[in-house]
Amino acid sequence: MATYKLQYFNAKGVAEVARYMLAVAGQTYEDVRYNFTLPNFEKPEFDADCAAGEFRVNMDRLPILTYNGAKIGQSKTIERFLAKKLGFFGSNDVEEALIDAVTEHVRDIKQKYNDAKAGKSGDEQAAAKAAFIANDLPKWLDKLEHSLEKSGFSVGSKLSLADFTLFHLLREFFDDKDAVVVLVAERPTLAAIVANVEPALKTWLETRPQTAF
C-alpha cells in the first residue's frame, strides 16, 4: 500500500492545495507540521532537521512529500504529483495540460498581488492591496473566466487540481475575503466552480487545524 508523508509548517500556506486533494480523495497521509512562534518565526525543530540534511533535496525548504520513501520537493511539483496519483489531472494529455495551465494562471495572479504589496508595509501596503483588488483583480478574473469551460468545472467534467487551485485563490488567498466574494459572485463560471468545490472540501475546512496563515 502506498504511503504518503507531507512535511510543512503548521500552516495552510503553500501546502494547503495538496492537503485539499488528499482530503477529497480520502487518502490517508502523515500530516507533519513544524511549529513556529510569531512574530520572529523561531522554528528550532525545523532548523535541527534542516541542519541534519533532511530537506537537502529541496534546497533546504518545505514542503516535502515523501511517497513510498522517495522525497519530492516543491509545492507545485507535489500538487501535480498528487493530482496525477489521486485522479485530479484530467482524462488525457490535453486535459492535463489545460488543468496545468489554469494553475499557472492562478500563480501569475498571485504573483501580481505579491508584486503590488512587496517592499511596502503598514498603511502603504494596505492601500496597495486594496488597489489591486479594486483595479487589477477584476480584469484578471475576467480573463480567467474567459479561459475556462462553462460546465461547472475548469476542465472536463469532474473536479481537478484546477478547481482546487481556483478555490484557493478565490476563497482563501486574499485577506479581504468580502471584496473577493463580490467579484466572484459577478462571474458565473468562477462562481459555479467554487460552488462545486465547496461541498467536497466541507469536512476538511471544518476540521483542519486553525493556524495563523
Added chain:
Amino acid sequence: MSIYKLQYFNGRGAAEIIRYLFAASGQSYEDFRYNFSFPNFEKPEFDADSAAGEFRANMDRLPVLTYNGSKLGQTKTIERFLAKKFDLFGANEIEAAQIDAITEHVRDIKQKYNDAKANKSGDEQNAAKAAFVSEELPKWLDKLQYSVGTDGFAVGSKLSLADLTLFHLLRDYFDDKDAVNALVADRTTLLTVVRHAEEPLKHWLETRPVTVF
C-alpha cells in the same frame, strides 16, 4: 503542416526552453514569431490577433502552443506537455517529479534575481544584478547541486527537461555570462550537466535567430 505550432514574440524569452525541447528531440514545428519594435514594444500584428480572441485561452498572452488543433497556454505547462511527449520527462513517476522539482528550483532562483533588480534602473540596477550574481547566486547553486544527479544528467540516466532548464539558467539567462560561467566551472555536477546538454542543443544554438532578448 506540422502538428505543432508555437506562437511567441521574435525573442528567446519565455519560449526558449520550449524551442530547446523541439531542437533536442528533433521534432519539427512551426516557430511563429510576432514582430515588435523598440523602444516602445509596438506589436500591431499581435494586438490585432489578440483583439480577435486568438489567445483567450491563455488570458490574451503568449506563448501559445497549438497541438492537433488544441490551444495550450503558459510557458511551463507547454514545457511539461512537450517533455512528456518527447520522452524528456524521466523513466518513471518519481523521476518525473524530480525533474519537475528541478524546474521549480530554477524558477525560484530566476524569481530571486528578478526581485533583486525590480524597480531599479541604470547603475542601481546593474549594481543589484552584480550583487546577486556574486553573493546570492553561489549559495543557490550550491543548494541546487544537491538535487542534481552525479551521472552526467540532472535526473536518472538520460537527458530531460531538467537538463535543458539548467542549461538555460547557467548559459542563456544571466547578462553577465562570464561571472556565471566561473561559478559553474567551480561546481562539477552542474558543469557536467551543462556539457551534456550542450550536445543536442549545439545546432539550434548556432542557427537560431539572433534577437534582442
